[in-house]
Amino acid sequence: xxxxxxxxxxxxxxxxxxxxxxxxxxxxxxxxxxxxxxxxxxxxxxxxxxxxxxxxxxxxxxxxxxxxxxxxxxxxxxxxxxxxxxxxxxxxxxxxxxxxxxxxxxxxxxxxxxxxxxxxxxxxxxxxxxxxxxxxxxxxxxxxxxxxxxxxxxxxxxxxxxxxxxxxxxxxxxxxxxxxxxxxxxxxxxxxxxxxxxxxxxxxxxxxxxxxxxxxxxxxxxxxxxxxxxxxxxxxxxxxxxxxxxxxxxxxxxxxxxxxxxxxxxxxxxxxxxxxxxxxxxxxxxxxxxxxxxxxxxxxxxxxxxxxxxxxxxxxxxxxxxxxxxxxxxxxxxxxxxxxxxxxxxxxxxxxxxxxxxxxxxxxxxxxxxxxxxxxxxxxxxxxxxxxxxxxxxxxxxxxxxxxxxx
Amino acid sequence: xxxxxxxxxxxxxxxxxxxxxxxxxxxxxxxxxxxxxxxxxxxxxxxxxxxxxxxxxxxxxxxxxxxxxxxxxxxxxxxxxxxxxxxxxxxxxxxxxxxxxxxxxxxxxxxxxxxxxxxxxxxxxxxxxxxxxxxxxxxxxxxxxxxxxxxxxxxxxxxxxxxxxxxxxxxxxxxxxxxxxxxxxxxxxxxxxxxxxxxxxxxxxxxxxxxxxxxxxxxxxxxxxxxxxxxxxxxxxxxxxxxxxxxxxxxxxxxxxxxxxxxxxxxxxxxxxxxxxxxxxxxxxxxxxxxxxxxxxxxxxxxxxxxxxxxxxxxxxxxxxxxxxxxxxxxxxxxxxxxxxxxxxxxxxxxxxxxxxxxxxxxxxxxxxxxxxxxxxxxxxxxxxxxxxxxxxxxxxxxxxxxxxxx
Numbered sequence: 001x002x003x004x005x006x007x008x009x010x011x012x013x014x015x016x017x018x019x020x021x022x023x024x025x026x027x028x029x030x031x032x033x034x035x036x037x038x039x040x041x042x043x044x045x046x047x048x049x050x051x052x053x054x055x056x057x058x059x060x061x062x063x064x065x066x067x068x069x070x071x072x073x074x075x076x077x078x079x080x081x082x083x084x085x086x087x088x089x090x091x092x093x094x095x096x097x098x099x100x101x102x103x104x105x106x107x108x109x110x111x112x113x114x115x116x117x118x119x120x121x122x123x124x125x126x127x128x129x130x131x132x133x134x135x136x137x138x139x140x141x142x143x144x145x146x147x148x149x150x151x152x153x154x155x156x157x158x159x160x161x162x163x164x165x166x167x168x169x170x171x172x173x174x175x176x177x178x179x180x181x182x183x184x185x186x187x188x189x190x191x192x193x194x195x196x197x198x199x200x201x202x203x204x205x206x207x208x209x210x211x212x213x214x215x216x217x218x219x220x221x222x223x224x225x226x227x228x229x230x231x232x233x234x235x236x237x238x239x240x241x242x243x244x245x246x247x248x249x250x251x252x253x254x255x256x257x258x259x260x261x262x263x264x265x266x267x268x269x270x271x272x273x274x275x276x277x278x279x280x281x282x283x284x285x286x287x288x289x290x291x292x293x294x295x296x297x298x299x300x301x302x303x304x305x306x307x308x309x310x311x312x313x314x315x316x317x318x319x320x321x322x323x324x325x326x327x328x329x330x331x332x333x334x335x336x337x338x339x340x341x342x343x344x345x346x347x348x349x350x351x352x353x354x355x356x357x358x359x360x361x362x363x364x365x366x367x368x369x370x371x372x373x374x375x376x377x378x379x380x381x382x383x384x385x386x387x388x389x390x391x392x393x394x395x396x397x398x399x400x401x402x403x404x405x406x407x
Numbered sequence: 408x409x410x411x412x413x414x415x416x417x418x419x420x421x422x423x424x425x426x427x428x429x430x431x432x433x434x435x436x437x438x439x440x441x442x443x444x445x446x447x448x449x450x451x452x453x454x455x456x457x458x459x460x461x462x463x464x465x466x467x468x469x470x471x472x473x474x475x476x477x478x479x480x481x482x483x484x485x486x487x488x489x490x491x492x493x494x495x496x497x498x499x500x501x502x503x504x505x506x507x508x509x510x511x512x513x514x515x516x517x518x519x520x521x522x523x524x525x526x527x528x529x530x531x532x533x534x535x536x537x538x539x540x541x542x543x544x545x546x547x548x549x550x551x552x553x554x555x556x557x558x559x560x561x562x563x564x565x566x567x568x569x570x571x572x573x574x575x576x577x578x579x580x581x582x583x584x585x586x587x588x589x590x591x592x593x594x595x596x597x598x599x600x601x602x603x604x605x606x607x608x609x610x611x612x613x614x615x616x617x618x619x620x621x622x623x624x625x626x627x628x629x630x631x632x633x634x635x636x637x638x639x640x641x642x643x644x645x646x647x648x649x650x651x652x653x654x655x656x657x658x659x660x661x662x663x664x665x666x667x668x669x670x671x672x673x674x675x676x677x678x679x680x681x682x683x684x685x686x687x688x689x690x691x692x693x694x695x696x697x698x699x700x701x702x703x704x705x706x707x708x709x710x711x712x713x714x715x716x717x718x719x720x721x722x723x724x725x726x727x728x729x730x731x732x733x734x735x736x737x738x739x740x741x742x743x744x745x746x747x748x749x750x751x752x753x754x755x756x757x758x759x760x761x762x763x764x765x766x767x768x769x770x771x772x773x774x775x776x777x778x779x780x781x782x783x784x785x786x787x788x789x790x791x792x793x794x795x796x797x798x799x800x801x802x803x804x805x806x807x808x809x810x811x812x813x814x
Contacts, residue, residue: 188630205629209676220784221665222612222690222758223595226658233666234651240644251633258628259640260676262669269616269667269686279676283629351629377627 002102002109002397006390009098012045013389016078016094017086025380026086029149030079030121030130031059031158038078042093042118049100051116057167058134058144059120059159063100068113070404073180073363074099075117077131077355084123085185085382091370091389092183093118099397112404115177119355126155132355134169136362172362178403179326179364182356183396185384189375190348197388198337198345198395199369200330204357205256205283205349206322208290212239212301216310218266218274233264233273235310239300240278246296247282252289254349257282285322285349323357329366329403336398337368340391352377366403368396409509409516409804413797416505419452420796423485423501424493432787433493436556437486437528437537438466438565445485449500449525456507458523464574465541465551466527466566470507475520477811480587480770481506482524484538484762491530492592492789498777498796499590500525506804519811522584526762533562539762541576543769579769585810586733586771589763590803592791596782597755604795605744605752605802606776607737611764612663612690612756613729615697619646619708623717625673625681640671640680642717646707647685653703654689659696661756664689692729692756730764736773736810743805744775747798759784773810775803 019038020028028035039061043053046063054062061078065071076092096116103109119131127147133139147155159165186192191199216230240259247257261279282293298314305312330347337345348369356365370392373383426445427435435442446468450460453470461469468485472478483499503523510516526538534554540546554562566572593599598606623637647666654664668686689700705721712719737754744752755776763772777799780790 186630187627188632189635190632193635207629219782220594220759221667221688222614222663222760223593223782223784224663224758225595225597225661226655226663228596228600231665233647233669237644237647237651237666237669240640241648244641244644248633254632256629256631256633258638258677258679259644260628260671260678260680261674262640262644262671263674264667264669267668267670269688270665271667272665273667281628281676351631352627353629375626375630377630 002099002106002401004098004102004390004394004397009094009390009393010386012097013086013090013094016090020080022083023380024086025084025382026080027083028080029082030123030125031162035079036162039118042078045097046116049097050104051100054170055164055167057164057169058131059162059164060131060135060170061118062170063116065113065115069111070407071113071115071177072400072404073115073117073177074400075119076182076184077120077122078118079121079123079125081123081378083380084378085380087185087382087384088187088377089122091185095183095393095396098393099400102397109401112401114400122355125149126158129355129358132358135172136358137171138358174362177363178407179329179366180356180359181329181366181396181400182354183368183370183392184354185372185377185382186369187352187372187377189372190346191369191371192373192375196344196346197341197371197391200334200337200345200347201325201350201367201369202330202347203285203322203324203349204354205285205351206287206290206320207281207283207353208294208319209317210280210297211315211317212278212280213313214239214276214310216274219272221270221272224272229272230309231272232276232310235304235312236262236276236278239304239312242300243280243297246300247293250292250296252284252286255282255284255289256351257293279317283351287322320353323360325360325366326364329364332402333366333368333395333399336395336402339398340395368392368399409506409513409808411505411509411797411801411804416501416797416800417793419504420493420497420501423497427487429490430787431493432491432789433487434490435487436489437530437532438569442486443569446525449485452504453523456504457511458507461577462571462574464571464576465538466569466571467538467542467577468525469577470523472520472522476518477814478520478522478584479807479811480522480524480584481807482526483589483591484527484529485525486528486530486532488530488785490787491785492787494592494791495594495784495789496529498592502590502800502803505800506807509804516808519808521807529762532556533565536762536765539765542579543765544578545765581769584770585814586736586773587763587766588736588773588803588807589761590775590777590799591761592779592784592789593776594759594779594784596779597753598776598778599780599782603751603753604748604778604798607741607744607752607754608732608757608774608776609737609754610692610729610731610756611761612692612758613694613697614688614690614727614760615701616724617687617704618722618724619685619687620720621646621683621717623681626679628677628679631679636679637716638679639683639717642711642719643669643683643685646711646719649707650687650704653707654700657699657703659691659693662689662691662696663758664700686724690758694729727760730767732767732773733771736771739809740773740775740802740806743802743809746805747802775799775806
């Protein structure tokens, strides 16, 4: 079994946190000065672990295990959300580094290579999972030309400023790897609230987003009698209530749905709203459940439109498909967890998106979660107990060894 | 009977429109350069009608009928909404001017005085009905010190710029008048949609405003299971739906209610809303109805708070009391309308606020509506048929004569 060095692991996680530290978290947007510095630091750490470091044309940092006979690609992303947490992404990258060191130190694991990677821009500062999409051939040059940050900075300019422009982009060679493994904090409280310490990820949910628009007639709130009104705000709250009721009836065991954004126009106390819109989102591991949600939403909106007095339309904004993890990888993670912490693990979907869902199109993929204290995520106060961080790394290393040995 | 000169009336309305004309409407905010110029023009027109013109310290323009033995104060406001209509306010002021001229021209009406007024800032560019409140002693110097425009200009600076600072503010002498009359466009479509030409205003509705705040817990829309959510957006749409249902059950014949403003925080598609608020408004001529609305709102909010998972609070933002018009004035207007256009009139409340509601605290008050085409108001396209404008002036003059003769 590979032997994790918990102190070394925690020291490297804390060193990485210093690149853009904010309170107890980190502010390290992709391609910012601190992000570029952290990627060079990671390349140096990969080199120290006897890997060949490569930073490619989109900013992905690889530690290539060129001399291994069998390889797993292991990693996550290294940039953070604005004023984000210190573990989100970084944890999976430093786990990969620690696994590489542990494997290299164990003669019994000779020839079994951990190839490390820190993906670029999973957090979407410039685009949608740019690093893993570049690696899997799902990001073309035209999209890179078009990407901009929320502040309007062109991705091309950011890559040039970072010193990454003109470098080749590393593309996946599927025969090079047995598969891809990613560890991450849960970002929810399923583990923390139940005292479990390892989550075996069954898949990453599909996320379907719709925009619902209600069109009525803007009017004076004093002189327009109720019978004559076409109040888009009334139509929206009635439809939203129906959506919540019906969605609850057709949910799968872990389906989540959200109306997170609602707009009323002109949104003034003394004006009957002429227009309203809401964004409706559903997430599930099962495409059939998502399709059922879509059908019910379309049915409710059509009924609202027919009933009047407002018009109602539904527009599909985006659909990501659920991505199942590799069953053999799941079993390996579960067996490793059972060995180190019997009954302290659970199979679960990931409600958030991860690079593993992109990689899973080209490689067998597996994911493992460790607890998030209080389920807090995308906030600098995000945290995990150090004992859970170390335990997670050992379980992850055991699972990787089992997979590599099995071939 | 006084004899209205329709051509003269329409010509003066069209001349007044030129101060700040915008498309077929007017952009004439209170104390703007065009508003000040229009007030001087009105003072000159009042003087031509043998009235003594006075512009006071808040910008009210009076045409004083000092030699009359009995007087009615007649008028409305002369500034407009931003890019507003050409008749809103201006109609009532030019009606007053035309009545003064018609009365002066008729020896049979000798001694019966129409005293004209153009109130300042009924539209609220700097404050709340500043002119009529100043006249009735409901605006103190401290409030004038504090008032600012939406652009942050101090009322004191605007008055100085306009040349009105330092002038005395004219205060009502209740014994000077039999009462106050105001004509206005309806701003709704009750008259226009039923083919009636005169509205006899029974009173001006009270407007009660509340803020309802829902407090839940902001969370990740992917990793937070439904059972653990405290979604303030869900709580808001469910409560709003209940409010609309219950309010419909307890409405009086002309009650109107509106949820015109809704805010969700942080209002992002992938974030469970942690806070939501809405502004709820009810308008009715009957305080008992408004009190019923308040009680039901408080009851529904308390039930929402008890049921959880979100907290719910109701805050009273403002309450204006309904103001009934003088029954004898109503009868005089109704009789004049019946004489000129049999069965072409209707008694109705005003759903919008007017200076007459302020004046009614100190003088007997009456109001008359003429149709608004399509019910359009507070927009430059607002309009009324010329024949209705002229007919309205004649009915209004007849009613004023009857009131003055009756003493």
